[in-house]
Amino acid sequence: MAETLRVIDFGPSSPLRSQTLWHAIAYGVSVGAPATLSFTRPAAPYVCLGYHRGLDELDADYCRENGLTILRRMVGGGPVYLDPDQLFFQICLPARAVPTGRSPALRMLLEPVVTAFCAGGVPAVLDDDLEICLGDAKICGHGAGQIEQAVVVCGNLIERFDHLRATGVLALADPDQRDQTLALMRRFVAPAPVDPTVFETAMIGAFAAALGFEAMPGELTRMERTQLHALDEQFTSESWLTGPGARPLVARRRLRARQVKVRARIWTLGATFDGARVAAGVVRGTIDQVRVHDPGLNGSTRQVERALTGIPVDSVGPVLAGFGEPGRRLASAFAAADGGRL
């Protein structure tokens, strides 16, 4: 007899519950509840931080002025803007059912999602960076984690995407970096025109087939409901929002350039050094657009920007060496960036 894939569609839920519901399921699966595929849609926009990420990555004023709640999840990834135009899905399995190695595990749990997009008429692919893409654009955000003895991958169907707000919530070095981030986000993050009902139905079938399980509607267990209330308290506590994993990283991020990942291999940086300032968009290792400022450039600013555009971001040193002391300061600002781990 096939194992059960419990399916729960929570429908619209508050920002808090759009996170705590599936975390509660992870605790349940960890102690014996069946593997579960769940869906929900946040009833209001909010911002969500990955487990390790710092509050200083967010523009607190923007979030407050726009009434955006800030929450922290137990899985990975960066700060993201979420709203009712996104259907969330979460697949949760016992850890023993997931392959060793993060890449094989993620691939196994993301391929049925790709199948669901394709069933909805969007020829999505899972690329080498394990991102679900349509052409050059990422069309699905995801994060993953092991919570006790359960592995969970969560993601979203983006029906419409507010690039301006998604950029607005981020703390960035200056307006130049903000412009570059917005431009790259518009180019590399896109909604997918998929009927959510078709998407959901296809995903249930795809996961059931991939796992060899029988999909069955279900609901939270008593333990999960108890856990849900505990998670509601935990996720709204100051200590959790500050971040159990983020505390030591605050100092690290302040030392480095302000960096923002738009999607895998696509990121922006904003950095200063001794009065010099750089903001750059980096596309697959190459500087796609750049703005520099240094009081000593004496009218050669555009010449520096032209020289930097189109070169590998890790080889700016020799180019900037030709611009004397201002060039050395700008090179030092660039050196603060390390996009490889974003």
Added chain:
Amino acid sequence: MGDGEWVSVAGFELALDRCYQPDTHMWVLRDEPGRVRIGMDALGIETSGTLAELSFVEVGTELTTGRPFGQLEAAKFVGPLTSPVSGRVLATNHEVAMDPGLAERDPYGAGWLIEAELDKTGGELSGLLAGRDEITAWFAARIADYRLKGVIAE
């Protein structure tokens, strides 16, 4: 690398001067009586993917074998760093928390994760693999298994 003897097994470095927890790829190096240093071996690091973040429990926290002493994030996947021993955390490696790449570059040396005082009940390291023959055989078999399953490249 640490100061002790090490070998290369099918392309992966393996330090021979310490014990290993075979499921979690954590190594345990006796520092002084009752005190150990803990890290992750090169194969565990490789199968994690590029490390983005490492975080640890606070110094003084009680450790229990099989329970987390921190979290590792790679490929947007957050997972537990599982303790191979019971005891108490004496120190965490601030350098590796600031620069997780250190664990990739020097997993047996500067990339150590925590130091711990062992539980006084004794026998804490008895469930771990030790000795050149035992650990190299385990390591080679695990590499072959991971390659067969496509977890790591040929």
